Amino acid sequence: MDFGPHLMLAILEGAVTAAILALTAMGLSVVFGVMRVVNVAHGEFYMLGAVIAWFVATTLGAHPALGFVAALILAPLLVGGLAAVADMLILQRIGYDPERTIVATIGMLYIIQQGTLMTFGPDARPVAPPFNSRIPLPWLEWAEGKLSFYYPWGLSITSYKLFVIAAAALILIALWLFMTRTRAGLVMRATQQDSAMAQAFGIPVGRVYALVFGLGAALAAMGAVLVVPIQQAHYLMGHDPLLLSFIVVIIGGLGSLPGTVIAAVLIGVSDGVISVFFSPTLAKITATLAVAMVLVFRPQGLLGKKAH
Amino acid sequence: MDRALALHLGVIAALGLAYFVLPAYHAGNLARIMVLAIYAMGFNLAFGYTGLLSLGHALFFGAGMYGLALSMQHFGAPTLPALLIALVASALVAAVVGALALRTKGVAFMIVTLMFAQAGYLTALYFSAWTRGEEGFVLPQALRRFAGFDLSSAAGRYFAALLLFALTLLLIGAIVRAPFGRALIAIRENEPRATMLGYDVQRLKWFAIIVSGTISGLAGATYALLFGYAGASFAAVPYSILPLLYVLLGGAGTTLGPLVGTAFMIYLFDLSSSLTDAYMLIAGVVLVLLTMFLPQGMLGTLRKRALPWLP
Amino acid sequence: MAALGAAGAPAILQTRGLTKTYAGVQANVDVDFDLPTGQIRALIGPNGAGKSTFVGMLCGRIPATRGTVMFDNKDISRLPAHRRIRLGIAYTFQITSVFTGLSVRENVALAAHRAGGTEATVTEVLARVGLSDRADQPAGDLSYGHQRILEIAMGLAQKPRLFILDEPTQGLAESEVAEFKALIRGLSGTTILLIEHNMSVVMETAQFITVLNHGAILAEGTPEQIRANPHVQAAYLGTEDA
DSSP states (O other): OOHHHHHHHHHHHHHHHHHHHHHHHHHHHHHHHHHOOOOTTHHHHHHHHHHHHHHHHHHHOSOHHHHHHHHHHHHHHHHHHHHHHHIIIIITTTTTOHHHHHHHHHHHHHHHHHHHHHHHOSSOBOOOOSOOOEEEOOEEEEETTEEEEEOOTTOEEEHHHHHHHHHHHHHHHHHHHHHHHSHHHHHHHHHHHOHHHHHHTTOOHHHHHHHHHHHHHHHHHHHHHHHTTTSOBOTTTTHHHHHHHHHHHHHTOTTOHHHHHHHHHHHHHHHHHHHHHSOHHHHHHHHHHHHHHHHHHOTTOSSSOOOO | OOHHHHHHHHHHHHHHHHHHHSOHHHHHHHHHHHHHHHHHHHHHIIIIITOOOOSOTHHHHHHHHHHHHHHHHHHOOOHHHHHHHHHHHHHHHHHHHHHHHTTSOHHHHHHHHHHHHHHHHHHHHHTHHHHOTTTOEEOOGGGOEETTEETTSHHHHHHHHHHHHHHHHHHHHHHHHSHHHHHHHHHHHOHHHHHTTTOOHHHHHHHHHHHHHHHHHHHHHHHHHHHOEEOGGGGSHHHHHHHHHHHHHHOTTOSSHHHHHHHHHHHHHHHHTTTOSOHHHHHHHHHHHHHHHOTTHHHHHHHHHTOTTOO | OTTSSOOOSOEEEEEEEEEEEETTEEEEEEEEEEEETTOEEEEEOSTTSSHHHHHHHHHTSSOOSEEEEEETTEEOTTSOHHHHHHTTEEEEOSSOOOOTTSBHHHHHHHHHHHTTOOHHHHHHHHHHHTOGGGTTSBGGGSOHHHHHHHHHHHHHHTOOSEEEEESTTTTOOHHHHHHHHHHHHTOTTOEEEEEOOOHHHHHHHOSEEEEEETTEEEEEEOHHHHHHOHHHIIIIIHHHOO
């Protein structure tokens, strides 16, 4: 393949990564935005979503589309419920102290990850996509003095991948409507502004926090259900999304929702492009160091505003 | 001689005796516990005494481990020079990472240290021609000698571990009572107040990270030397979390907490290995329970309830 | 107005054009301030007059937007807080700030040792403020009043040349305020800058008073002059003591 088609393929693959990442990182960002805590177990909620999707799909055993739809509903509900319970049992008891919350969520990370290893096992397991037709993509060529279309070999995307991008966009729009147009969303944003004040106005802050923590985990689980037909379910699969979500949330400005989406697109697409053209390890090293430097020298994020 | 020093010397003597009393299996375990306790003591200086919660100390442990193992493996360096290289390597890494990461505080500091350590781990994977990546490499037994002692034998390993553990414990004991250590505690307790007493808080924290990182590097180098193996998994995220676990369990900001916590966890891992391979599950459960019910750890609670003089 | 009290002794502290702006709001505007060596000076003014911001800029806790601070004829405007403290400035916080997890003795020792003091300094200071019998208690277990006294003890242990106290008697009982006045009067040789709301403390301890209003110096003078100043009465005394 020539450079042009190759780059286009990389960007398309990157867009799929970006879509999943936007969902996952949004979960982390919502939790940080409202509760001011960093959830290190976030990647494991993602992994759980994928594992539950596999479980639902294999249990139902019917048409892949049926299993997929069931998983898309069940996995976020189960994962969100588990997270809400964990919030009430653990995080609420330690008063959301920032450092102790990180230590506790590190503990949760290993409990979920190793618990999955013991039950689900160490193997990677596939889930069939609900539909998956190959769509060849055209490329322009300047030949014999005129512009012509042709279909380079290997330049294609699947209908499922396009669906992932669309589905992620829809979920994000729904989330935005939920946060801005519903009473529950309003309550969440009021709690984000000032939890003491919200408490004084009779908002049950404890329940709001449990709900937000559950919502954050559910978003990660949705991302995972979408990704699992492309990438198999595995008990260690939560690690990279956690790191990438951190990166996105940091670049986008901690707790800023529009910033999170922009950063997810930026990171997802560049991750796709870099890993097609360079060694993935070297790309990860560079990205990780770059983000550490952003935090060191511009802690409000690249897109965030400087606090006075 | 005061109580704190007497206690430290007593613990060291008891560990020396233990080799002759305990069955070989437990002596072997204890050698490993002492090496990992060096690591936990290094971590404790930053976390327990200065209040700097790093999630990236595996970087320093790894720098020490590879500093020693690579110079032995690829350049045939003898033990002492290799150990020196390891210490210099980890001190340098700690100095650079500390200078950068200390521009941040709290949660940002935790994430930045985590990311630097992740970059270090990936670097070890990237140069797998030298490090052999996750799989790692075994150090030639012929090189693992010091002053005529075979460090791969049970006795050589045990007493080398004890010697380095004892030196580190006495060093930490001295540091935390010296003006430097008192100042670190002041920073942990109330940073703005320490600044307004004239303490150069940034510089003191930086020194704390360098000393902490160098001790962690010593632990990494010792591990490679005594157990004859170096691999990238020792630089990965779990190895940054484990010293936090040991220190939290034993008691942050106590000199002997790291040893107690390490011993406790290693035996817990050991016991659980008959039930499951997923030993990090135990780590997770203990971490959650500690944050909820025993935030000051075993010795921290003991100090608060009964023995206020405990160092 | 600034020339009301001509300073005889050389100034240990001078500011010129010291200004602090928070997001467009001016907390201090072009403050020119002279403090002669050895003087006990009170800095008064209504709430929000910019007193704490002003002393914060003196000791380096708050970066100035512009202007200079001279200490002992040396420009310290660009020095970080800890370097200013080391030159001989001590500062007590408006909101009590001690090392609550450490013993009372250790609190004072941390202050004394940094400034080159010994164990003898610590013992002497503890005796002077009447905390000797509580030396081994954790500072966090002290009553509020005793914690404020401990703050002052930490300042004393630094043997400062300039001692800045931000509302030291806030929340103290009457008897403790009386002890505080005696303590301050007994500090001969130390230059003191005192932010204070309690007028009896101001009138009985200060040799000279600076009144700050809306971030600028409104008046300066002896306690008698300030008491008689109609501008001050209008801006401050009239409202505060009503």
